Amino acid sequence: MIVRISGEGQYEVPDDQAERLNELDNEAVAAAQSGDEAKFNELWGQILALVTKECRPLADDELVESDVILPPRDVTLAEATSEFTGEGLIPD
Amino acid sequence: MPGLGGRMSTVVKAKISKLLDRAEDPGETLDYGYNKQLELLQNVKKGIADVVTSKKRIQMQQGQLEQQVVKLDTQARQALAQNREDLARAALERKAVVQGELQSLDSQVAELEKQQESLTDNEQKMRAKIEAFRTKKEVIKAQYSAAEAQVKISEAASGVGEQMADLGLAMQRAEDKTEQMRARASAVEELEKAGTFDDITQLGPPQDDIDRQLAELSTGSQVDDELAKMKAELGQGGGGGDAPALEEGSKEQQA
Numbered sequence: 001m002i003v004r005i006s007g008e009g010q011y012e013v014p015d016d017q018a019e020r021l022n023e024l025d026n027e028a029v030a031a032a033q034s035g036d037e038a039k040f041n042e043l044w045g046q047i048l049a050l051v052t053k054e055c056r057p058l059a060d061d062e063l064v065e066s067d068v069i070l071p072p073r074d075v076t077l078a079e080a081t082s083e084f085t086g087e088g089l090i091p092d
Numbered sequence: 093m094p095g096l097g098g099r100m101s102t103v104v105k106a107k108i109s110k111l112l113d114r115a116e117d118p119g120e121t122l123d124y125g126y127n128k129q130l131e132l133l134q135n136v137k138k139g140i141a142d143v144v145t146s147k148k149r150i151q152m153q154q155g156q157l158e159q160q161v162v163k164l165d166t167q168a169r170q171a172l173a174q175n176r177e178d179l180a181r182a183a184l185e186r187k188a189v190v191q192g193e194l195q196s197l198d199s200q201v202a203e204l205e206k207q208q209e210s211l212t213d214n215e216q217k218m219r220a221k222i223e224a225f226r227t228k229k230e231v232i233k234a235q236y237s238a239a240e241a242q243v244k245i246s247e248a249a250s251g252v253g254e255q256m257a258d259l260g261l262a263m264q265r266a267e268d269k270t271e272q273m274r275a276r277a278s279a280v281e282e283l284e285k286a287g288t289f290d291d292i293t294q295l296g297p298p299q300d301d302i303d304r305q306l307a308e309l310s311t312g313s314q315v316d317d318e319l320a321k322m323k324a325e326l327g328q329g330g331g332g333g334d335a336p337a338l339e340e341g342s343k344e345q346q347a
Contacts, residue, residue: 007262060220063251
């Protein structure tokens, strides 16, 4: 699975890591929805670490579309929450 | 696609797809719109230059505030030497506010440096992808039938298109951030012009850093400590006789 961290670049995530990523993502969503900022930040940090440390970065000249695009590294709980309610990073 | 359905990741992906849809067909854009690509890279350069300008402006402000700190410190000493503890306290209170402001400027400069680095990195990635696409397109055209080539080229194009859209998003975020800092920097500059933080309340109603610092100051412990230290220093130095005149002292007298 190809994952992009918005603003940073693309990574190839192996299947077993993709499962773990999915779990962390679910937990992060739950934390964001319950407004638990500390928990959200911790999980988001884990997600970033998993992708950037455990997965292979794609070369700059590889032309592949991502399966998943994660928000920018500095995403805040407020932004993440507005993402879920549909307001979004990019205003219409 | 395994997992991550309807999650934050897919939402961002949807945003980016939307940006792409709004643009022309990425394949077409890349195939014919060389000017478009140059335009985009030009915009990134401009974006980076904006970040650098903001950074320089803040650094200049830091220099001015540092001079303020020295000046207020000297004034406090002079006031104490003339047994004007009230004036010394006022000067030290202002110094603490200016120091707080300096700290917040430090973190702003660090933030802008990060932005600069990330945009530069992004620009490089974009260039690499555009170049790779240019090469790959020719190879594909030479190797495949027109219909097959069309499919393969548009696959490669969506990879570039995603990078383009993401770069656009990164620039927007950088712009928002520098905008906020610029507004803040202007407010501080105004104060400087208006007269050296003479009227701290001018910073306005929102609970910003200075308000918070002022609230902390009302406990006064920081200023008390410094005042005591200064007194001790002056006492040891034994310099009473030829105390320098108090610059602009009367102007600053309050309460």
